[in-house]
Amino acid sequence: MNSGDTAWILASTALVLLMTLPGLALFYGGLVRSRSVLSVMMQCFGIAAAASLLWLIIGYSLSFGDDLGGVLGGAGKVFFDGVNTDSQQGTIPEIVFAMFQMTFAIITPALIVGAYVERIKFPAVLLISAAWVLLVYSPICHWVWGSGWLQEMGVMDFAGGLVVHLSAGVSALVIAAMLGRRQGFPGQLQPPHNPGMTAAGAALLWVGWFGFNGGSQLAADGGAGMAIAATHIAAAAGAASWSAVEWLKFGRPSLVGAATGVIAGLATVTPASGFVGPAGGLILGAVAGVVCFFAVDVVKERLKVDDSLDVFAVHGVGGAIGVLLVSFLAATALQGGGVSVDSGSMLEQLGVQALALAAVVGWAAGFTFIIVKASSVITGGIRVDEQAELEGLDLTAHGERGYDL
Amino acid sequence: MNSGDTAWILASTALVLLMTLPGLALFYGGLVRSRSVLSVMMQCFGIAAAASLLWLIIGYSLSFGDDLGGVLGGAGKVFFDGVNTDSQQGTIPEIVFAMFQMTFAIITPALIVGAYVERIKFPAVLLISAAWVLLVYSPICHWVWGSGWLQEMGVMDFAGGLVVHLSAGVSALVIAAMLGRRQGFPGQLQPPHNPGMTAAGAALLWVGWFGFNGGSQLAADGGAGMAIAATHIAAAAGAASWSAVEWLKFGRPSLVGAATGVIAGLATVTPASGFVGPAGGLILGAVAGVVCFFAVDVVKERLKVDDSLDVFAVHGVGGAIGVLLVSFLAATALQGGGVSVDSGSMLEQLGVQALALAAVVGWAAGFTFIIVKASSVITGGIRVDEQAELEGLDLTAHGERGYDL
Amino acid sequence: MNSGDTAWILASTALVLLMTLPGLALFYGGLVRSRSVLSVMMQCFGIAAAASLLWLIIGYSLSFGDDLGGVLGGAGKVFFDGVNTDSQQGTIPEIVFAMFQMTFAIITPALIVGAYVERIKFPAVLLISAAWVLLVYSPICHWVWGSGWLQEMGVMDFAGGLVVHLSAGVSALVIAAMLGRRQGFPGQLQPPHNPGMTAAGAALLWVGWFGFNGGSQLAADGGAGMAIAATHIAAAAGAASWSAVEWLKFGRPSLVGAATGVIAGLATVTPASGFVGPAGGLILGAVAGVVCFFAVDVVKERLKVDDSLDVFAVHGVGGAIGVLLVSFLAATALQGGGVSVDSGSMLEQLGVQALALAAVVGWAAGFTFIIVKASSVITGGIRVDEQAELEGLDLTAHGERGYDL
Amino acid sequence: MAMKMVAARIQTHRLDPVYAALLEVGVSSVTAIEAKGYGEMFGHTEVYRGAEYQVAFMQLVKIEAIVDESLVEQTVAALREASSTDPERRSRVWVHDLLLGDPAGESS
Amino acid sequence: MAMKMVAARIQTHRLDPVYAALLEVGVSSVTAIEAKGYGEMFGHTEVYRGAEYQVAFMQLVKIEAIVDESLVEQTVAALREASSTDPERRSRVWVHDLLLGDPAGESS
Amino acid sequence: MAMKMVAARIQTHRLDPVYAALLEVGVSSVTAIEAKGYGEMFGHTEVYRGAEYQVAFMQLVKIEAIVDESLVEQTVAALREASSTDPERRSRVWVHDLLLGDPAGESS
Numbered sequence A, B, C: 001m002n003s004g005d006t007a008w009i010l011a012s013t014a015l016v017l018l019m020t021l022p023g024l025a026l027f028y029g030g031l032v033r034s035r036s037v038l039s040v041m042m043q044c045f046g047i048a049a050a051a052s053l054l055w056l057i058i059g060y061s062l063s064f065g066d067d068l069g070g071v072l073g074g075a076g077k078v079f080f081d082g083v084n085t086d087s088q089q090g091t092i093p094e095i096v097f098a099m100f101q102m103t104f105a106i107i108t109p110a111l112i113v114g115a116y117v118e119r120i121k122f123p124a125v126l127l128i129s130a131a132w133v134l135l136v137y138s139p140i141c142h143w144v145w146g147s148g149w150l151q152e153m154g155v156m157d158f159a160g161g162l163v164v165h166l167s168a169g170v171s172a173l174v175i176a177a178m179l180g181r182r183q184g185f186p187g188q189l190q191p192p193h194n195p196g197m198t199a200a201g202a203a204l205l206w207v208g209w210f211g212f213n214g215g216s217q218l219a220a221d222g223g224a225g226m227a228i229a230a231t232h233i234a235a236a237a238g239a240a241s242w243s244a245v246e247w248l249k250f251g252r253p254s255l256v257g258a259a260t261g262v263i264a265g266l267a268t269v270t271p272a273s274g275f276v277g278p279a280g281g282l283i284l285g286a287v288a289g290v291v292c293f294f295a296v297d298v299v300k301e302r303l304k305v306d307d308s309l310d311v312f313a314v315h316g317v318g319g320a321i322g323v324l325l326v327s328f329l330a331a332t333a334l335q336g337g338g339v340s341v342d343s344g345s346m347l348e349q350l351g352v353q354a355l356a357l358a359a360v361v362g363w364a365a366g367f368t369f370i371i372v373k374a375s376s377v378i379t380g381g382i383r384v385d386e387q388a389e390l391e392g393l394d395l396t397a398h399g400e401r402g403y404d405l
Numbered sequence D, E, F: 001m002a003m004k005m006v007a008a009r010i011q012t013h014r015l016d017p018v019y020a021a022l023l024e025v026g027v028s029s030v031t032a033i034e035a036k037g038y039g040e041m042f043g044h045t046e047v048y049r050g051a052e053y054q055v056a057f058m059q060l061v062k063i064e065a066i067v068d069e070s071l072v073e074q075t076v077a078a079l080r081e082a083s084s085t086d087p088e089r090r091s092r093v094w095v096h097d098l099l100l101g102d103p104a105g106e107s108s
C-alpha cells in the first residue's frame, strides 16, 4: 500500500464531493429563477444522500463486484462486504477506492438535475435518480471500469466520458423530452437569477475536477499530473472558445458563457484526460467550446426540447466528442500517454469507442425512458401543476424562500 | 517520517479550516436575518483569529504539553517551543500535527456562535471565546487526546464528539440561557434570510469533515478511508432521516432541514468515525436526524431557551449520541475497527463513555457559566441594547450592510 | 520520485487554483457595486484562461527554461516540451511542478484586477494581462526561482513576495494611475455591495494559501508544515491588527476590514513563510495589518490614485515588508529555518533583498507602463465611456445582470 | 389636458401580460414596483427546523400608469382583465387624480 | 361610496405591529413597499478600509391602505400610533383622494 | 395649510444629485422607491447560452416628496433639472393632491 497514492485519492474524494456540493448546486442554482433556486439545491442534496446510500448498499457491488458475463457486477460486495481497512485496490485501500467512486455515483445523477429544474416533483427526482443509479449508472460503470465487456474490448474512458457525462447527458435529454417544457419556453423565460452564483459553482467544479480526472489515475505520480494538465488546459480553452463564439455572434462575451465553456471543456477532456497531454487538452477544450455552444441551440431551437440547463448539449455532446477524439489525441506525438498504440491502431480504437458510445446511448436512453414512465405512474405524474410552477418550487415544494434581504 | 501521511494531514488541515471559513460562516450567516449576516461572519473570523493566536501561545501546550496529573498539559510547548521542522508526532512532523489540531481549536468555539447570534456584543464574543479555548477546550482536549485521565481510562472519541461537539453544544446552551432570547422569540422571528447560503455552508462543512474525521487517523491508510466512509454515510443518512421527519410532519422536506440533518449526522458520527464501519455510520446518521430534530423542539419549545441556531440540539445531542453508541457500534460484527474489544466489553466501555460525557458536560457548563459572568462584568453586560438588536448588528456593531443590490 | 510529496503538490495546485476561482473572484466581486460584480468575476475567469494557455505555450519556458544570462529562460520548454510523465523536478514529476507554478501565473495577474474595476474595457484586460504574464511575470519568476540572477545572489522569496505580490501591487498602481479614477472618487462612491461575498472569498484565499505557501516547499514535510504555521498565524495576526486599528480609529471593527487584514497578513508572510517560524509569522502579520491599513489611506487620499481595491497598499506594500523583514525574521532565534545564516549576515541579506525589491519595482513599473500605453492604442483607449461606467460593466460589457431576485 | 394615475396591485407573474395589455390600449410608459401584499387570503407558513414562521404577505407588484383622462377607462379595463386569468381573482384598480405636472412633462 | 388611500412611511421593524393595528380597525388589505427614507435625522456613515461612505438614507417601508372614507380617521390613527413606540418619533400619515376605481373593484 | 406630493421617476444614478437639489430648495424629507420602468425607449436584451431574453424595463427610482403648496413649484423644477444632465432626457414630474393628514403630522 502506498501512503502517497492514498493521500492523493483521499484528497481527490473530497474534491469530487466538492464538485456536487456545493459546486453543482451553485452552478445550477444560479441559472434558474430566484423562486426555484432552493429546489435545485435541494435536488442536489437529495440525490447526494440517496446515491451515497445506494452505492453502499448495492451500487458498488453492481459496478465492481465479480463480473457476471461482462454486463454487471455480482452481489459479492453488497454493503461493502469484504471491504475492510486492509483490503487493497492497486496501491490504495479498497475502501478509499470505493469512496472515491461513490463521489462519481453522486455527481452523475446530479448532473441530470439541469434537465428538469423548476417543474418536477421532488419525490419524482428521488425516485428517478435512485433507479437511475442502479439501472443505468452501475451497469455502465461496470462495463467500462469494472472489467465489463467494454473494458475487455479496450475502450478508453479515463475518468468518465461514457460513464458520467454521456450517460447523464443522454438521460437528461430523454427526461426533458418526457417531462415537457417550462411555461414560457422558449420565448418568455426569465434570465438566470444569479450569474455570480453560477460562476462560483463553475469555479468549484473546475477545482474539483482536478480530483475527478487527476484522481482517476489512482496514484500520485506523473500520470496524475499530466491528467490535471490536460484537464486544466481544456477548461481554459473551453472558456476561451465559447467566449470567442459569443463575442463574434453577440458582440460581447458573458460570464455565464465563459463558465459554461469551462464545464464543456472539462466534460470533453474527461474521457481523454489520462491518455493525452496538454496539447490534447487544448484541442478538446477548444472544440468543446464551439460545438457545445451550437449544440445548445440545436436542442432548444431545433428539437425544441427544454433540457433547461443544457445537460445534453454540454455533457452529452462534450462527453461524446472526448470519447471519439481520444482515439487520435492519445498519440504520443501529442505528448499523449501513447496508450492508444497498445490498444491497437487509431481507427480500430475509434471503432471501439464508437461502439461503446452507441451502447451507452442506447442503454441510458432506454432505461431512462422506462424509469420515467414507471416513476410517473408511482408519483401520479412527475410534473407539478401550473400554479406551483409559476409560484416556484421553493415555496410550493419545500416551503422556503430563497432570499429575504 | 511518512510523506504520504504528512501530505494527507496537510490537506486535512486545509479542509478543517475550510469548515469554519467559509463553511460555518456561510451556514450560520444564511440562517439569521439579513441585518445580522455580516456580524455572524465577523464572529467566525474574530474567533478564528483569536483561537489561532491563543493556540500558538499557550493552548497547544495546555492540551498536548507534558501531562500534569491527567488534568492539563504543562507549559513545555508554550509558543510551539521545541516544535521544529524535525520533531515528529507519530509518522508526521509535530508542526503538522499542531496545525491540524489548531483548526479544531478554531471551529469548536466558532460552533458556539449559533447560540448568541443577533444580540451579543462583539467584544463579549472575543472575550468569551478566548477564555473558553483556554479554560474549557484545552483541558478537555488534554483529557481525551493529550494522554489525560480520560484517555488513560480508554475513552473512545475519535475526532471530537466530546472534545468538540459536546463541549460546544453544552456551552452554547448555557450561554443562550444566560444571554436571554432574541426579541420576538419564539413567535415572531424572521425566517432564515438566505437558505442557499446555508446550504452552501453545509456542503463545505460536509467536504471539510473528510479532513476532520479522516485526518484524525493521522495517516493516509485504510483507517482514514474507513473513517471517511462512516462519516459520509452518516451525513447522507442524517439528511435522509431529518427530511423524512419533516415530510411526515409537515408534508414536505426543506433545504434547511436537509442541510441540518447533514450536520447532525456528521456531528454524531465524529466520535465513532474511526472505530466503526459504514454500517455504524448509517445507524448513527439515521438516529441523529430524528433525535436532533426533536431536540430542537425540546430546547426551544419546552426549555424555551433561544439557542438560536440549535448548537446544543445538533452538536451537543449529536455528539452525546455518538459518544455513547460507539461502545456498541465499534463491534467488528459491524465492520468496526473492533477497538471496543481491546478496551473491554461494550458495557464497560459504555460506562467509561458515560463518565466522560458527564465530566465534559459538568466542566463545560461550569466554566462557561463563570466565563460568561466574568465577561458580563468586564463588558458591562454582554448583550446589545434593544434598538441595536432591532436594527441589526451589521450596522450597529460593524457599520456595514449585508446587501446593497 | 516521492508519491507523498507529489500528492501534496497535486493538492496544493488545486488549493492555489481555488484562491483565484472562486476565491479572488468573490473577494473582489463583493467589494464593487452590484452593477459590476459579474464583470469582475469575468475578468478573473478571462485572466485564468489566458494565463493558463500562455503559461503552457511559452510562459513556463520563459520562467524555468534553461537560463539565458540570468535574465530569462530559454525556449526549451515551449509547450511543455520534454515535460513528460517521467521527467522529475526534485522529488516530484516536473509536470506537477509546472502545473503548480501555472496556478501562480494565474493568480498574479488576477490580483491586479482590483486596480481597474468598474471602468476598464474587457479586451484591454485580456491584452494587458496576457502581455504582463510574458513581459513582467515570467522574467521576474525566472530571476527569483528559475536560477536567474537574483536567485544566484541568494535572494530570499519563498512563495512570491517579489514574484507575485510586489510585482502585482506595483503594476496595479501604475495601471490605476494611467486609467484614471472612477466617477465619484473619492467622495461619492457606493460601498461594497456584498461584504459577505468578500468575506467568503477571503476565507477561500486563506485556505488556498496553505497550498500557496505550504506547497512552495515542494515536499510534504516539516518545512511545509512550518510554512503553513507561519502563514496561518500571519493571517490571524493581520486580521487582529487591522481590526484593532479600525476599532481605535472608528470605534468598531468591520468584516471587510478583518478580511482585508487577513489578506494583508498572508501577502506579507508569503516571501518569508518557508524561512520563519510562527513567531515570524506573528510579527509579519501584526505589522502588515497596521502598515497596509495606512497605506490604503496614503494611496487614495494622498496620491489620489484610485487603485480601487487597494492592490498596491495590500499586496505591494505587504510583499515589500515581507521581502525586507525576512532578512531578520529567518533567524534561528525565532524558530526560523535559519536560512538567513547560510546566506550571509542579516544586513548582507537585507542588501540583497532591497536590491531585488528595487529591480522588481523598476521592471514591473516600466513594462506595465509600456504595456498599458500599447494596449491603449490597440483598444482605442482602455477605458469605457462615462455612460457605460454609470450603468455598470455587467450590462454594458457582458449583457448580464448580477441579481434578479 | 388632465392626467390621471391608474394603479393596481397584481401578482408578480402577471406583470408581462399586464404590460402587453396596456401597450395594446396605447399605454407604453408604466412603472412597476415590487410590493408585499397583506390581505385576508394571503400569506403562508414557512417551517424551519420545526418552527413555524407566519409570513403574512405575498410578493406582488404595484403597477402605475399615468395616462390622459381620455384613456383612463380603457387603461383600467385592460389592467383588470390582464391581472388574472381567473375572473374571480382579478385585481382592483384605482385611479388617482393629478394636479398639473410640469408643462414639459405634459407636452412630452 | 368614495375610497381614500391612507399612506405613511414607517420603520421596517414596525411593519408587523402596524399591520396588526390596521387589522383591528378592520383594514385587512394593505400594501407595503420597501423604500429608502431620506431625512434630516437620517442616514449614517459606513467605513470601508478607512474610507467613509455617506449613506444618506435609512431603509423603511411605505404603507398604503385604501379604505372607505368612513374608515379613514381610525385608519390614520391606528397607523400613527402603531408606527412607533415613542410618541415623539411617530410617522406622519397622509391621505390621498381616489376617483372612482372600477365598480367591480368597489363591490369586491 | 395644504400639502402636495411631488413625484417623478428618475434614473438610479441620478438619485444623489436629485436629493441634493431638493435639499437646496428646502425639501429634506424624501422617499425613494426602487421601480422598474417600462417605456418605449427602454428595455434591453440579455443573451444567455445563445438564447435572447427580452428585458423590457430598466431599473429606476420613484421619488416622492410631500411638500407644502407654496414649495411645489420649486420642488418640481428642482426635481426636473436634477433628473438628467441632458435636458432632452429629463423626467416628467407629477403632483398629487393630498387631503389633510394627521394634524400631528402637519405640525411636525
Ligand SMILES: Nc1ncnc2c1ncn2[C@@H]1O[C@H](COP(=O)(O)OP(=O)(O)O)[C@@H](O)[C@H]1O
Residues within 6 Å of the ligand: D009, D010, D036, D037, D038, D039, D040, D041, D042, D060, D089, D090, D091, D092, E028, E029, E030, E031, E032, E064, E065, E066, E067
Ligand atoms: N384596499 C387596499 N389597500 C391597499 N392595498 C390593497 C387593497 N386591496 C388590495 N390591496 C393589495 O392588493 C393585494 C391583492 O388584493 P386582492 O387581490 O383584493 O386580495 P385581498 O382582497 O385578499 O387583499 C392585497 O394583498 C394588497 O396588497
Ligand SMILES: Nc1ncnc2c1ncn2[C@@H]1O[C@H](COP(=O)(O)OP(=O)(O)O)[C@@H](O)[C@H]1O
Residues within 6 Å of the ligand: E009, E010, E036, E037, E038, E039, E040, E041, E042, E060, E089, E090, E091, E092, F028, F029, F030, F031, F032, F064, F065, F066, F067
Ligand atoms: N414630506 C415627506 N415627503 C416624502 N417622504 C417623507 C416626508 N416626510 C417623511 N417622509 C419619509 O418618512 C421618513 C421618516 O420621516 P420622519 O419620521 O418624519 O423623519 P424626517 O422628519 O427626518 O423625515 C423620511 O425619511 C422620509 O423617507
Ligand SMILES: Nc1ncnc2c1ncn2[C@@H]1O[C@H](COP(=O)(O)OP(=O)(O)O)[C@@H](O)[C@H]1O
Residues within 6 Å of the ligand: D028, D029, D030, D031, D032, D064, D065, D066, D067, F009, F010, F036, F037, F038, F039, F040, F041, F042, F060, F089, F090, F091, F092
Ligand atoms: N405616464 C407614465 N406613467 C407611469 N410611469 C411613467 C410614465 N411616464 C414615465 N414613467 C416612468 O418613468 C420612466 C422614464 O420615463 P421617460 O423618461 O419619460 O421615458 P419613457 O418616455 O420612455 O417612459 C418610464 O420608464 C416609466 O417607468
